[in-house]
Amino acid sequence: MPQVTEILATMDYGPAPEASGEVMQWLAARQEFGHFIGGAFTRPGKTFAVTNPATGDRLARVSQGSPGDVAAAVKAARAAQPGWAKLPGHERARWLYALARHVQKRQRFLAVLETLDNGKPIRETRDIDVPLVVRHFYHHAGWAELLEDEFPGSVAVGVCGQIIPWNFPLLMLAWKIAPALAAGNTVVLKPAEYTPLTALAFAEICAETGLPEGVVNIVTGDGGTGAALVGAEVDKIAFTGSTEVGRQIRRATAGTGKKLTLELGGKSPFVVFADADLDAAVEGVVDAIWFNQGQVCCAGSRILVAEAVEKPFVARLTARLARLRLGDPLDKSTDIGAIVDPVQLTRIRDLVAQGTAQGGVLHQADCDLPARGSFFAPGFMTNVAPANILSEVEIFGPVATLTTFRTPDEAVALANNTRYGLAASIWSENINLALDIGARVKAGVVWINSTNIFDAGAGFGGYRESGFGREGGREGMREYLCAPAPKVRPEAETGRLDAAPDPATPAKGGRAAIDRTAKMYIGGAQQRPDSGYCYGVRGNKGLIGLAGLGNRKDIRNAVEAAHRAAGWGGATGHGRAQVLYYIAENLAAREAEFTARLTSAGVPKAAREVAATIRRVFYYAAQADKFDGAVHQTRSAHVTLAMPEAFGVMGIACPDDAPLLGFVSLVLPAIAMGNRVVAIPAQSMPLAATDLYQVFDTSDLPGGVVNIVTGPRDDLARVLADHDDVAAMWYAGSAQGARMVEAASAGNLKTTWTLANRDWHGTDGQGREFLLKATQVKNIWIPYGE
């Protein structure tokens, strides 16, 4: 050990290891772990080794969960669920409070164990991960207490299967388990193969608190175990992990009725404007991509910097990079610990090599890597064009790309030039600019002049292929609750699609009426069907008219038209309300005509349906400027805005039942929130919807906001569900169609809602639920203080 006098000459930091004796003793006493099922650990079955990535040393062996293990766990959860849900909220609150307390008392133990298992620095587990875990349980103890007041009529989903990643093992466990339990669900959680140990320690904590058996079950294992859980008899799957696995889960759960939330990958922009505090932004990079070795789904991994300040920014970033300390994760002065596993290290190396081969220039910290363990020196890449693989693919390592932009518009274009939409960081001292970009960037979480800030009180989750659903806050609770279920009615007849002439029911009267032709309605104009075919629409007395037989090209054109109508989303709620009221006004003026049309189609109580339709338009006109967001209670001196935002372009397949009211019940909430819609009206009676063209045209509804393609519902719905430029899809039709839509939506992971047929006249046909489904929440964090 050097002398004090020697250290005075170097002023080095020296080693400062966190003691790990307690944790090593705990591991030594156990060595092999079974699963935690029904309140007790099973005997270890077939096991695999869990290692410390900083050394390669084995920490323990854990069991590889078999389908049988998963089934046993689900059974235990199923048995426990009714009792757990039936507990008064206050009782569940007490249990969650106890979990929070017990975790809090074991903070250091859990922090050390997490660092050993994952390789992340002790500073992060001690100061960030575990305190957030504790906060999450406290916060959700509160939701359990308030459930009946805050979510009246909602009920627990049931048994939740939860699959979590290795980058924040215990924190992701808390994000999954706390809201599930608060809402009255029981869970089967599968921790990541690389990092199961804190989940097993948490299982012991559950046992220690005396949590009722079966409420929390932990099954360890690899992707096979996860697949078994996805396929098990659970009511919901909550998954955090890669987009590729998320896609598989979306397909696997399609049509099963399992509720699904996915929190997936990201390639989040980190936008530095010329008027930013550059030193602050540089520290932001440290907290973004050089946090947790860059293994952060929401990491600001694409630095976009204004050309005007590129040089000083890069100079400061380089200087800061040189001061990062890489090494023993247990050392209290370590910034960069170990990559979770050699497999991940290889992936990072390969990707960086590919990016370099494609012209990228790597600027890497000049630090010695330990002789053992999985380490990768942090850095950033310049000369990375959008076409470089590293601009597109998530590296999941401590390497950001750095690209310049010239104008705010270009910054937005680059920021949104990604399939993902998890988070964004925006750096500018100009609040006008920062909030403008915050509104335009496609991301579920936006941090202004900050990055990677989390709190249990705010929702977290992505747009686009970063998944759907939110975790945390009120938004997150909704994912573990079912709104009062509608009374399901059997689906109505879809009607035949016959393009051949029909001589059987000739038009009556000696004189020819002027023929009205229902075409497609695309971009505010009536367009002939691309196919050139029509099909006969029948009432109970035979043919009542012809409608266009739409095909995939009509859908393509309609989606393009919907994208061109982007101004609708920027209009005020009041402005949209005015258009909607105008629609009601014009509809009312033609009430008799619409009633006659429905009557001719054999729709029962036609007059009542038209009247209900007018009321429904009024309802959503009223909501257009009232359905709003919240300011979450998070940290002091932070405004955290939860803003419901329109998806953009939505596809909607409408029910055959109530052909006019059903159409309006789905299309109106969507456009009231600012979406543009491509709607497939009732296949059996599309004329109720096509008659609306003239109403729309006379009501100042901008062209392209509502587009209507008539024809074979399920074929057209498939094209929409497959379409990569459609952000959300609602489908009211057959169970088979619902499965098809959910499976096809996996392509771009669009948000889907498959609605059972219902009494469209009643309360099940309208309400806030429709508006919640027509929006996604963007959380914008704005720290303040001079």
Place this chain on the structure above:
Amino acid sequence: MPAQSPLASNRPRNSGVPLQTGWFDQIAVNSPAAERRAATLTTRRTVKKEWQAAWLVNAIRCVDLTTLSGDDTPDRVMRLCAKARRPLADHIMAGLGLDHLTTGAVCVYPTMVAAAVRGLAGSDVPVASVATGFPAGLMPLPLRLAEIRYGVDEGADEIDIVISRAHVLNADWAALYDEVAAMREACGGAHMKAILATGDLKTLRNVYKASMVAMQAGADFIKTSTGKEGVNATLPVSLIMVRALRDYGRRTGQQVGFKPAGGLKTARDAIAWQILMKEELGNDWLCPDLFRLGASSMLGDIERQLEHFVTGRYAASSRHALA
């Protein structure tokens, strides 16, 4: 390891530059971000055992051992000087393997300079004097300049001046520049530390701008506080000052020193500010010619910690010589 007198250092003094408002008038300082960085400096770095001891010894080398009270007397100042010459008890020095250690300087009011010079005679510890109507500075400029000359005539090696806060609050950078430049001239061979009284300036932008003007006007050190403001040295303020100092260095190639003062009381504070200097500027700013800690009671806490390091037993201040 012998303590090196800052005056014996070969480091060139800051020559100053003409006033350049363009270096700071567009400066962006994001306060919440500065607070975040400051808060994590000491959670990202720590020093233990031998390293902690060495860093505490280094802090002593950098302490401006200070008394600035209305009841100061020459005897009181002599006592302080004795502590500055021999800051640690002999057994602690031996335990640390040190043969010579002094504080960075002794800092007193102008009328106490003569006593300090006597008290430090034969040592290489410099005498620092506050001046220019310390602490508020609200005196006519000629009197303030005269006070500097008085201190220098009495034998002060370093002068800690206070700026007119009004010039900052009114954004009258020319007036601030002229004032500080005149003070620097009055200091002559004595090194000048410019106290910005950041607690009065309130915003971090003001702190950055005042720092830059003081350096342009030739300050050898910039210093946070008099110790008499409502809020004295804080890490966020210090962070912004050292960033200003770095930016000035980048533009001019000149190194300027930094002195946090006021409210620094514990060994923990001593470590925290050294971490700030090392992380933001590097090891040069851990030497007394570029870094001072203005403190009166901190040394006592450091001595207790060092005794614990040497003996393994927790220490009592009653067993250490008073400052």
